[in-house]
Amino acid sequence: MAITAARLEEPPARRTSIFQEDHDDLRESVRRFVETELAPHIAEWEETTFPDQVFTRMGELGFLGLDKPEEYGGQGGDYVCAIVLAEELTRNANGGLAMAVGVQTDMALPPILEFGTEEQKQQWAAPAIRGEKILCLGITEPGAGSDVSGIKTRAVRDGDEWVINGSKTYITNGHRADVILLVTKTDPDAGYDGFTLFLVPMDSPGVIREQKLQKLGMHASDTALLAFQDVRVPDTAVLGQVGKGFKHIMWQLQGERLIGCASGVAGAARVLELTIAYVNEREAFGQPIGQFQVVRHRIAEMAAKLEAARELTYATVRRFAAGEYPVREISMAKLVVARTVNEVVDGCLQLHGGAGYMREYGIERRWRDMRLARIGGGTDEMMCDVIAKSLGL
Numbered sequence: 001m002a003i004t005a006a007r008l009e010e011p012p013a014r015r016t017s018i019f020q021e022d023h024d025d026l027r028e029s030v031r032r033f034v035e036t037e038l039a040p041h042i043a044e045w046e047e048t049t050f051p052d053q054v055f056t057r058m059g060e061l062g063f064l065g066l067d068k069p070e071e072y073g074g075q076g077g078d079y080v081c082a083i084v085l086a087e088e089l090t091r092n093a094n095g096g097l098a099m100a101v102g103v104q105t106d107m108a109l110p111p112i113l114e115f116g117t118e119e120q121k122q123q124w125a126a127p128a129i130r131g132e133k134i135l136c137l138g139i140t141e142p143g144a145g146s147d148v149s150g151i152k153t154r155a156v157r158d159g160d161e162w163v164i165n166g167s168k169t170y171i172t173n174g175h176r177a178d179v180i181l182l183v184t185k186t187d188p189d190a191g192y193d194g195f196t197l198f199l200v201p202m203d204s205p206g207v208i209r210e211q212k213l214q215k216l217g218m219h220a221s222d223t224a225l226l227a228f229q230d231v232r233v234p235d236t237a238v239l240g241q242v243g244k245g246f247k248h249i250m251w252q253l254q255g256e257r258l259i260g261c262a263s264g265v266a267g268a269a270r271v272l273e274l275t276i277a278y279v280n281e282r283e284a285f286g287q288p289i290g291q292f293q294v295v296r297h298r299i300a301e302m303a304a305k306l307e308a309a310r311e312l313t314y315a316t317v318r319r320f321a322a323g324e325y326p327v328r329e330i331s332m333a334k335l336v337v338a339r340t341v342n343e344v345v346d347g348c349l350q351l352h353g354g355a356g357y358m359r360e361y362g363i364e365r366r367w368r369d370m371r372l373a374r375i376g377g378g379t380d381e382m383m384c385d386v387i388a389k390s391l392g393l
């Protein structure tokens with residue numbers, strides 16, 4: 001049968017994208033919010049970090065609980081809704097802000113909702129979804145990052161209380177948070193069964209917020225060095241099972257990594273768009289630089305690589321959202337995306353020449369922010385390790 005022009009214009013009967021119509025509607029409303037309420041302040045927040053009111057406002061709008069259960073004030077949507085939020089925040093706002101929100105929604109909230117008691121969910125998860133409480137997650141220590149099993153922060157039982165001593169570093173939201181989801185060692189002789197998670201209010205006596213750390217990028221977020229000196233918490237502060245903290249926290253890293261992938265691709269895609277506009281406009285040797293074949297090909301290669309990274313992310317998101325737990329593919333996506341987006345943003349900076357190096361164009365900010373993708377949430381090398389192990393190496 002001949003395909004008529006009318007048939008070609010019809011939309012496909014079934015969408016093949018992970019995004020359905022309700023995700024498109026959500027994207028539109030998040031984008032509107034970002035463009036009107038966040039984007040105008042980005043330059044200022046790079047200097048000052050963004051105000052806590054951003055959490056309150058996002059809570060009011062329901063954006064902090066898009067994929068969280070309605071009984072705790074969430075919107076009851078699927079995981080893809082969280083992907084939409086991450087993409088829009090990074091694309092149109094700022095990497096640091098997107099990361100800080102992601103720590104709340106995709107790093108700290110999931111374990112509370114998964115392993116928390118009803119009381120803990122009411123005390124911390126519901127207000128966090130409303131934007132009334134800010135959360136942070138403390139895994140990394142001055143002496144242990146990639147090797148989580150090497151952490152030294154200790155929690156020791158004392159009657160019906162626990163006493164915590166140790167330190168955590170590079171903690172996003174650490175200066176503004178109301179509570180920290182803290183990874184501790186409760187039994188140093190028990191190997192991976194010797195870790196326990198705690199929900200420690202940040203105003204507990206003995207919690208010390210040391211200096212705000214200065215960093216290469218992600219300047220809109222705050223990053224803390226924290227100390228815990230004889231911090232006493234009740235038994236009810238234990239999150240999940242005593243001794244199972246390592247498994248609990250490793251579980252949550254997977255969803256967070258995919259959020260990071262989507263976020264990275266969206267940020268790099270924006271930079272590529274800006275670069276295409278720039279090379280069409282900027283002239284050298286009597287023509288727009290975008291007409292030099294080497295420039296056109298460079299952009300074509302970057303677009304192709306970014307598309308591959310995006311599709312790997314979406315294919316893995318589809319599986320994760322359907323309830324699978326594809327650790328190898330998530331690690332592969334994290335590795336490929338982190339390297340690709342850094343290559344793309346660096347290539348785009350190059351095509352901007354000196355303008356790429358100047359603050360005015362915003363490319364250097366994205367370049368600085370993006371570098372974290374290869375370190376945070378598990379380094380490239382750790383991703384390679386997970387992949388190699390899964391291949392029997």
Ligand SMILES: Cc1cc2nc3c(=O)[nH]c(=O)nc-3n(C[C@H](O)[C@H](O)[C@H](O)COP(=O)(O)OP(=O)(O)OC[C@H]3O[C@@H](n4cnc5c(N)ncnc54)[C@H](O)[C@@H]3O)c2cc1C
Pocket residue numbers: 103136137138139140144145146147169170171172173215218223372375376377378379380381382385
């Ligand atoms: C801006 C920012 C925000 C962050 N936010 C948080 C947060 O909110 N909460 C939190 O807990 N942490 C946070 N982190 C910490 C982050 O997750 C760690 O920095 C990361 O996991 C790497 O750990 P590390 O810095 O200790 O590096 P290290 O583990 O010391 O690694 C140093 C280098 O050695 C390599 N390496 C280590 N082991 C191996 C090996 N076996 N084989 C090959 N190479 C190896 C690493 O890949 C890396 O290249 C943040 C970090 C940054 C920079």
